[in-house]
Amino acid sequence: MKHLVLLGAGHAHVQVLHDLAREPLPAARVTLVSPFAELVYSGMVPGLVAGHYAAADCSIALAPLAARAGAGFDMQAAVRVDATARALVLADGSAMSFDVLSIDTGAAMDRDRIPGAREHALFVRPIEHFVKLLQALLDLAERRTLSLVVVGAGAGGVELALALQYRLGERARLSLVTGGTPPLSSHPASVQARVLRALKRAGVTVFEDSCREIEAGHVVLGGGARLVCDAPLLATGASAPTWLVQTGLALDEQGFVATGATLQSxxxxxxxxxxxxxxxxxxxxxxxGVYAVRAGPPLALNLRRFMAGGALENHMPQRHALNLISCGERRAIASWGSWSAEGRWVWWWKDRIDRAFVAHFR
Ligand SMILES: Cc1cc2nc3c(=O)[nH]c(=O)nc-3n(C[C@H](O)[C@H](O)[C@H](O)COP(=O)(O)OP(=O)(O)OC[C@H]3O[C@@H](n4cnc5c(N)ncnc54)[C@H](O)[C@@H]3O)c2cc1C
Incomplete structure (x- = not known):
């Protein structure tokens, strides 16, 4: 009997499990390996931070999903993968072999890119850790007014700054350090302008500067300014997990798994x-997350075909995706290519899409 291991309960793998629940794989054993009991749906995290959602609203419980799929669930991380020997080593030191491996473990964050960050900052990834640490931050804000600095002004950083400012109101002063560019610099100019207005409305101070160092109580900027800071929050973007280096898998120049159109290494x-x-x-x-979600159905199909010895299909990711950026309050910005719009209706639209995604797995 062939053994399929699903490594990481990411946005694509929950769909593979859902597909297996609908139609089990014949003559196969399936195991999910992932360190947390739930997948936190990242699209709803800003709403969770803002107080619009409870943690349970944004989480997909993995044990029942795996059980419905007829899969085993080993709740730990893999620390080593040998793709050639077809073997994994798990965090508790145990070994696991596989015939077919599917990796959906998400990206990591480089904890040493900014000196002092590892010691003093709160990292947004893994999201599961971040969500747990958030409560401590909210409790601290009950006791005194906080100075908070979000470092990184991609969609995650912008949404986080807006959500925290909305949630904490007078109890926090939020700053956003962009890295030197305007917030959302990879987005069209109209979206950047909308986001800047939202940040201004919310009272978030934007520093178009890099973060040079983080010390206890301060964030030091490239230009030399020192921002008083009770909790630096790092949303500086995705980096490749370091354990990939020893897998023997072909990696791209940034260290991510190089795959082709069939999603195979x-x-x-x-x-x-x-x-x-x-x-x-x-x-x-x-x-x-949008692209991770979109990869779910073709991945499920190709894993099924590969296990059965059939021909695989190519998956071509769409060129543009709908981006929905929440603004703290129940208001959001939508963009598709160069088109953009904003308002309360966009938030309700996003809310419907996000709730429907999570409900699909309940
Ligand atoms: C604050 C924030 C807000 C965001 N908002 C949005 C948004 O609104 N829209 C959007 O499209 N994107 C958003 N993103 C980006 C989005 O989170 C990611 O692109 C998305 O989660 C990627 O999905 P994934 O399936 O690759 O992996 P993930 O969803 O990251 O899942 C990876 C899984 O693998 C597990 N895992 C990790 N390492 C191991 C290991 N060694 N062994 C076993 N299991 C492992 C993890 O615990 C996790 O369960 C946001 C990100 C952040 C940080």
Whole structure:
């Protein structure tokens, strides 16, 4: 009996499990390996921070999902993968072999890119850790007014700053350090302008500067300014998990798993990868939850076909995706290519999409 291991309960793998629940794989054993009991749906995290959602609203419980799929669930991380020997080592030191491996472990954050960050900052990834630490921050804000600095002004950082300012109101002063560019610099000019207005309305101070160092109580900027800070929050973007280096898998120049159109590793056809951990040289694809979600159905199909010895299908990620950026209050900005719009109706639209995604797995 072939053993399929699903490594990481990311946005693509929950759909693979859902697909397996609908139609089990014949003559196969399936195991999910992931360190947390739930997948926190990242699209709802800003709403959770803002207080619009409870943690349970944004979480997909993995044990029942795996059980419905007829899969085993080993709740721990893999610390080593040998793609050639078809073996994993798990955090508790135990070994696991596989015939087919699918990796959807998401991206990591480089904890040493900014000196002092590892010691003093709160990192937004893993999201599961961040969500747990958030409560301590909210409790602290009950006792005194906080100075908070969000470092990183991509969609995650902007949404986080707006959500915290909305949630804490007078009890916090929020600053956003962008890295030197305007917030959302990779987005069209109209979206940047909307986001700048939202930040201004909310009272978030924007520093178009880099973060040079983080010390206890201060964030030091490239230009020399020192921002008083009770809690620096790092949303500086995705980096490749370091354990990929020793897997033997072909990696791209940034260290992510190099995959082709069938979502197979370019070096090891028995290994598939999807979501933020994977990279495609033949298709431009930003690292975002939208693309990880979209990879779920083709990944499920190709894993099924590969296990049965059938022909695989190519997956071509869409060129543009709908971006929905929440603004703290129940208001959001939508963009698709160069088109953009904003308002309370966009938030309600996003809320419906996000709640429907999570409900799908209940
Ligand atoms: C604050 C914030 C807000 C965001 N908002 C949005 C948004 O609104 N829209 C959007 O499109 N994107 C958003 N993103 C980006 C989005 O979170 C990611 O692009 C998305 O989660 C990637 O999905 P994934 O399937 O690749 O992996 P993930 O969703 O990160 O899942 C990876 C899984 O693998 C597990 N895992 C990790 N390492 C191991 C290991 N070694 N062994 C086993 N399991 C492991 C993890 O615990 C997790 O369960 C946001 C990100 C952040 C930080």
């Amino acid at each position: 370019t070096s090891h056809p028995q290994v598939f990868a999807a979501g933020d951990v994977a990279s495609r040289s033949d298709a431009h694809r930003p690292r975002s």
